[in-house]
Amino acid sequence: MTTQTVRIGIAGINGRVGRLLREEVAASGAVLAGGTTRDAGPAAPGLVATLAELAPRCDVAIDFTHATTIRDHAAILAQAGVAWVLGTTGLSPADQDAVRDAARRIPVVQAANYSPGVTLVTRLARQMAAALPSGSYDAEILEMHHRQKVDAPSGTALAIGQAVADGRGIDLAAHTESGRTGHTGPRGADAIGFAVLRGGQIVGEHTLLFTSATEQIALTHRAFDRRVFATGAVRAAWWVRDRPPGLYNMEDVLGLA
Ligand SMILES: NC(=O)C1=CN([C@@H]2O[C@H](COP(=O)(O)OP(=O)(O)OC[C@H]3O[C@@H](n4cnc5c(N)ncnc54)[C@H](OP(=O)(O)O)[C@@H]3O)[C@@H](O)[C@H]2O)C=CC1
Numbered sequence: 001m002t003t004q005t006v007r008i009g010i011a012g013i014n015g016r017v018g019r020l021l022r023e024e025v026a027a028s029g030a031v032l033a034g035g036t037t038r039d040a041g042p043a044a045p046g047l048v049a050t051l052a053e054l055a056p057r058c059d060v061a062i063d064f065t066h067a068t069t070i071r072d073h074a075a076i077l078a079q080a081g082v083a084w085v086l087g088t089t090g091l092s093p094a095d096q097d098a099v100r101d102a103a104r105r106i107p108v109v110q111a112a113n114y115s116p117g118v119t120l121v122t123r124l125a126r127q128m129a130a131a132l133p134s135g136s137y138d139a140e141i142l143e144m145h146h147r148q149k150v151d152a153p154s155g156t157a158l159a160i161g162q163a164v165a166d167g168r169g170i171d172l173a174a175h176t177e178s179g180r181t182g183h184t185g186p187r188g189a190d191a192i193g194f195a196v197l198r199g200g201q202i203v204g205e206h207t208l209l210f211t212s213a214t215e216q217i218a219l220t221h222r223a224f225d226r227r228v229f230a231t232g233a234v235r236a237a238w239w240v241r242d243r244p245p246g247l248y249n250m251e252d253v254l255g256l257a
């Protein structure tokens with residue numbers, strides 16, 4: 001049965017993305033069920049300290065917090081039967097297992113980047129990698145973000161790297177070259193390289209380069225405004241509210257899968 005509205009809770013409501021989510025949830029016509037902040041006090045109606053307190057009021061929780069919350073949030077939302085739109089990056093393999101476990105019981109949309117542009121770039125990356133053989137074209141990913149970002153490489157850079165690995169039918173972890181310094185030796189023939197820059201208030205920039213001996217192809221995405229992530233996540237929340245349990249991504253939400 002399709003419901004007419006959706007009650008959305010925001011984990012990390014006072015964060016950089018959380019503050020925009022608050023506006024975008026209201027603008028979408030959804031009910032803002034409240035949000036989590038560790039600073040919640042009596043002067044902040046609707047705000048609570050933990051997702052366990054917020055979940056009973058929600059149909060969907062949008063979560064842009066910190067990787068340390070993942071396993072708790074997975075357990076809480078699976079137990080409460082609340083759908084999860086997960087934007088947090090920097091997950092460990094064990095965190096990712098917890099997300100997969102939760103997705104057996106609730107619908108989960110997980111995307112390292114909720115912008116339509118990056119969703120397309122990631123799709124193109126897979127197709128280009130399949131068409132451009134690694135013996136001839138070296139794949140390297142450059143990402144730039146604001147000085148406050150705590151994880152590296154960005155979730156988006158890793159997702160683009162995964163798409164390149166998928167396109168070439170190789171394992172990403174076994175072919176990653178990241179943080180080169182000193183006497184590195186030559187680049188691995190099938191390597192997927194990552195370079196990371198941090199500074200100022202860069203919202204998020206990603207470039208995938210395929211470089212051969214005779215030419216270079218560059219695929220660049222620049223986010224000018226964080227709101228692009230918030231509108232994408234709210235779109236995902238409306239999309240996921242009546243889905244069966246499963247792990248979905250932004251290609252599913254945009255109908256590209
Ligand atoms: N998928 C996507 O499209 C995007 C993903 N991101 C990712 O989203 C996450 C948040 O980014 P951003 O909004 O810039 O970060 P901020 O640091 O601005 O906000 C994160 C919020 O999460 C809360 N938080 C932090 N640590 C904890 C914790 N241990 N327990 C509970 N709450 C916590 C904080 O709330 P308080 O201090 O109020 O408790 C904080 O306000 C990052 O992982 C980032 O990489 C960012 C942009 C786009």
Ligand SMILES: O=C(O)C1=N[C@H](C(=O)O)C[C@H](O)C1
Binds near residue numbers: 112149156
């Ligand atoms: O922390 C950020 O700001 C961003 N994080 C996401 C990531 O790690 O890819 C998405 C976006 O680039 C902004």
